[in-house]
Structure formats: C-alpha cells, structure tokens
Amino acid sequence: MLPDPLVVIAGVQVSAAVRSVDAHGNARGAAVDADAYVAFVRRSNSTAASGASGANKVTGPLAPGPDDVRVRLTHLGGGLYDLAFTLHTAGAYMLHVSLGDRVVGAAPVSVEASQFFLPAAKYDPEPPTTANAGEGVLVVIVTEDQFKNSYQRRGLSLIVDARTSTGTSSVVMSPRPGGRWGATVTPTETGALYLSTRHLPSSGIIALTERLVMVSPAPAIARRSTMSGAGTSVAVFGRRATLAVEPRDAYGNINPDVAAVTDVTLVPAGGVGVGLQGAAIAMTQAVLASAGVSVTYSPPAPGDVVLSVHIRGEHLVGSPALVRVSPALAPRVAHVAFTTTLASVTLDFDVDTDQAIPAATRSIAAASAAAPAASSAGLGMMSDANTCGVIFANAARVLGKGARCGFTTPRRLEVTLGVDHRVDPV
Incomplete structure (x- = not known):
C-alpha cells in the first residue's frame, strides 16, 4: 500500500495515493469509505505489530499519544484516495490507515530533520x-x-x-x-x-x-617581565630611589600583581654586608598607563650595590643590575629675595633640606652662589635663633642682634634680620 519504510523530511508535504480494495481485490466505493483517515502514531505509542510488508497486521485498537497527528483521506473516486500530510517533529511513526471504523493497515514512517537553521x-x-x-x-x-x-x-x-x-x-x-x-x-x-x-x-x-x-592576564613570569627607571642604575644615599616593574605573563600581558614580585634585594657589589629586604623595600601597584608595579628603596650606603628583582623566585629581564649610589649632595641656594622693607630675606634651596648639611663658612651675600658645607643637624628641624648660627658663620655680627632663622618649607629658609645687620641686597 505504501513504501516500507516511508522516509519524509520535516516540514515538507508528502502526497501518496491509497487504493481501497475488498478481500477479492475489487475497488471499494466512496459510500463505504467516506470516513477514511490516516493516523500517524509515535512508534512507542503504536499498537501495530511489525510485519513483512507495509500492510502490517493491527493487533488492537488505535491508542494515539500526545505526539500523534491525524490526516483525513480525500476520496478521488473508484476506491482511490489522496493522502497529503506534513510532519514537523522528527522521529519514528507508524502510519495507521482506517476505513470507516476499521484499521486496515499500518506502515512505518521516519521523519528526518529539515535543513540546518x-x-x-x-x-x-x-x-x-x-x-x-x-x-x-x-x-x-x-x-x-x-x-x-x-x-x-x-x-x-x-x-x-x-x-x-x-x-x-x-x-x-x-x-x-x-x-x-x-x-x-x-x-x-x-x-x-x-x-x-x-x-x-x-x-x-x-x-x-x-x-x-x-x-x-595569566600569572606573571620572569622571562617576559622587565624593569625600568632611574632606580635601576643610579641612586643617592639618603634618598628614596624608584623603579618600575612590569610583570608580564607568557603572552606579554601586564599583570599588575604586587605579589608576583616575590623578592627585591640590594647587596653591596663586593658581596659584603646584608642586602635590603622586607620593610626597606616598598611596592605598590602603580597608577600608570602600563599598570605595572612601582618599587621604591633606600640605598644602604654610598658606592656600588647590586639590585636584584625576582618574579616568582626568578630574575626578571635586566636583573641583577649594578646601581651606583652617590653620596648625599648638599643643597644649593637657588634664589634669594629681600622683602620690601629689607627687614627679612628668603632663601630657596634647589632640593628639599631634610638632610644634614654643614655649617656655612660664607656670608649670606655669598650663599646665593655657593653651597653651604655639611652639618650633623637636619635643616628641616631648625626653627629657632640657633639656626642662624648653624647656617651662617659670624651670625650675630652679620645678621644682627636678635636675628631669627627658620624653614617654612623643606626648601625655603626665612631669615629675619636684626637691627644692626650687615646684610646688603646683591
């Protein structure tokens, strides 16, 4: 009656002719077959037993399941019916053909997926x-x-x-x-x-x-990480030196992980002495376009030291590096200015004066062009009249009786002259 099995594509309409005959092969008329229909039942719901041909023997009444589809037959005359149907759900079905109240045959139908969408x-x-x-x-x-x-x-x-x-x-x-x-x-x-x-x-x-x-980024590795900045080659004793570390992963991405910089040490070049570690080294995630790690340190002494920076225990690119540490330089007077009343004078130094410098051996007139010698006292701590004597030789004779000196900022010294001072504008 129908191909066994009948393979159709989901969403594609299928047309087939079904001829109704009696037990002797004679066409059955429309009057008998007016209520003919076809039911497609999921294979698991079908009560039909598989046979050798498409006209399988039906062993019991039809019991449609939730996925079943019913299609009515159109009688074309002379016992010939048109079967047209479209199935959308892929799977295995049994096609049950009923004429009137009798199920007269069954055939397997396989519905395959349509085109990929x-x-x-x-x-x-x-x-x-x-x-x-x-x-x-x-x-x-x-x-x-x-x-x-x-x-x-x-x-x-x-x-x-x-x-x-x-x-x-x-x-x-x-x-x-x-x-x-x-x-x-x-x-x-x-x-x-x-x-x-x-x-x-x-x-x-x-x-x-x-x-x-x-x-x-992946974890930083030493062979892709670099360091840069002045602190990798030169430093000044008594001042903090700074360098930038760029921890990078195996693909060159910067990983600003401070924990990746596992060790920063400074050891005298001769190998004698103890290197700086721990509290002597400060590391923070730098607010830079590169988002690297900023490392600052204080040199242990003047001279050559070896700087080592490690990423997870290994030297990064450029480490170890030789750093030349210079002695502290005395501040130099960069600018001198008198007030309009000539009662006081302001001296601006070229660097912060929070370091020791020696007592001056020059007069204030010469101080604008030469650096004072070193002292054991920090200028930033001086704020009384004794400051004048530390900085200027013969302070009482030159600055006058009652003169006072004091730093208002780390770089600015304010001198109030005495009534009998011997300071003239230059």
Whole structure:
C-alpha cells in the first residue's frame, strides 16, 4: 500500500495515493469509505505489530499519544484516495490507515530533520563570562532545524569568530554527539573577547548573537617581565630611589600583581654586608598607563650595590643590575629675595633640606652662589635663633642682634634680620 519504510523530511508535504480494495481485490466505493483517515502514531505509542510488508497486521485498537497527528483521506473516486500530510517533529511513526471504523493497515514512517537553521541553534552550555589568557574557552552550540529538531548530519560549515581590540581570529567547529558542534578558543590578549558562531550557507553568512568574555592576564613570569627607571642604575644615599616593574605573563600581558614580585634585594657589589629586604623595600601597584608595579628603596650606603628583582623566585629581564649610589649632595641656594622693607630675606634651596648639611663658612651675600658645607643637624628641624648660627658663620655680627632663622618649607629658609645687620641686597 505504501513504501516500507516511508522516509519524509520535516516540514515538507508528502502526497501518496491509497487504493481501497475488498478481500477479492475489487475497488471499494466512496459510500463505504467516506470516513477514511490516516493516523500517524509515535512508534512507542503504536499498537501495530511489525510485519513483512507495509500492510502490517493491527493487533488492537488505535491508542494515539500526545505526539500523534491525524490526516483525513480525500476520496478521488473508484476506491482511490489522496493522502497529503506534513510532519514537523522528527522521529519514528507508524502510519495507521482506517476505513470507516476499521484499521486496515499500518506502515512505518521516519521523519528526518529539515535543513540546518542557525537562528534556531543555541549555545549549550553558555560560554563562560570570564577567562584567563592561555586557557581554552569552549564554545558549543546545539544544531537544530527551524522546527527545533536536532540536526545531526555532518557537512556543516560552522565557524567561531573571536574578536578582540586588535583583530579577529576564527576556529572551525567540529561535530559532537547529540546534535552539537563545538570549538575551543584560546585567548592570548587581555580585555574584552567577543565570541560569535556563524554558518556559511550558499546564500550568505548567518551568525548567532555575540557572547562577551572578559579575559584576565595569566600569572606573571620572569622571562617576559622587565624593569625600568632611574632606580635601576643610579641612586643617592639618603634618598628614596624608584623603579618600575612590569610583570608580564607568557603572552606579554601586564599583570599588575604586587605579589608576583616575590623578592627585591640590594647587596653591596663586593658581596659584603646584608642586602635590603622586607620593610626597606616598598611596592605598590602603580597608577600608570602600563599598570605595572612601582618599587621604591633606600640605598644602604654610598658606592656600588647590586639590585636584584625576582618574579616568582626568578630574575626578571635586566636583573641583577649594578646601581651606583652617590653620596648625599648638599643643597644649593637657588634664589634669594629681600622683602620690601629689607627687614627679612628668603632663601630657596634647589632640593628639599631634610638632610644634614654643614655649617656655612660664607656670608649670606655669598650663599646665593655657593653651597653651604655639611652639618650633623637636619635643616628641616631648625626653627629657632640657633639656626642662624648653624647656617651662617659670624651670625650675630652679620645678621644682627636678635636675628631669627627658620624653614617654612623643606626648601625655603626665612631669615629675619636684626637691627644692626650687615646684610646688603646683591
């Protein structure tokens, strides 16, 4: 009566002719077959027993399930009926033909998925929202037709595009069990990673909605990390020196992880003495465009010292480095100014005067052009009349009786002259 089995495509209309005959092969008339219809029953719900031909013997009454479809036969005359139907859900069915109140035959029908339809596909599971550089990001989609049937045939051209701020790369997807296709994308650049899946049908390019993955740097490694700045080669004893460390991962991404800088030491070049570690070294995440790590240190003594910086226990690029530590330089007077009343004078030094300098052996007139000698006292601590005597030789004779000197800032010295001073503007 019908092909055994009958294979149809979901969504495609199928037409077949069914001829009704009696036990002797004679065509049965329309009057007898006016109520003829066909029922498609899921194979698991069918009560028909499989036989050697499409006209299987029906062993019991029809018991349709929730997925069943009924299609009425159209009588064309002379016992010939037109069977036209469209099925949308893929699966195995039994086609039961009934004439009047009798089920007269059954045949298996296999419904296959229609063409692949990317807009019906979905990510399963959803890609992660975060990842680390160098770690694979798995992209899997469930392939379906427009009727939500699983599409498991091969031969699709599915591609995952990975877009970053510097460009786009593509990975070809491969089939996986259960009507799935997948690919692994391995990001090497930090920041926003946009993933999209596209299909290359003959009619054009169709793509799924992008998914955003934020990529963080991998752990920093020494062989890709660098250091820079004045503190890597020169320093001044008594002053803090600064250098910048850029911890980078295996792909060149900066990882501003202070903990990655596991060790910073300063050891005299001769190897004698103890290097600076711990509290003597300060490290902070620098607020820089590069977002590296700022390292500051105080040199242990004048002379040559060896600076070593380690990333997770290994020397970074440029380490160890020889640092030449100069003795502290005495501040020099950069500017001298009298008030309009000539009752006081202001001296501005070229550096902060929070370091020791010696008592001067020059008069105030010469102080504007030469540096004072060193003293054991810190100028920034001087704020009484004795300051004048420390800084200026013959203070009482030159500055006058009752003169006072004091620092208002680390670089500015204010001198109030006495009534009998011997200071003249120059």
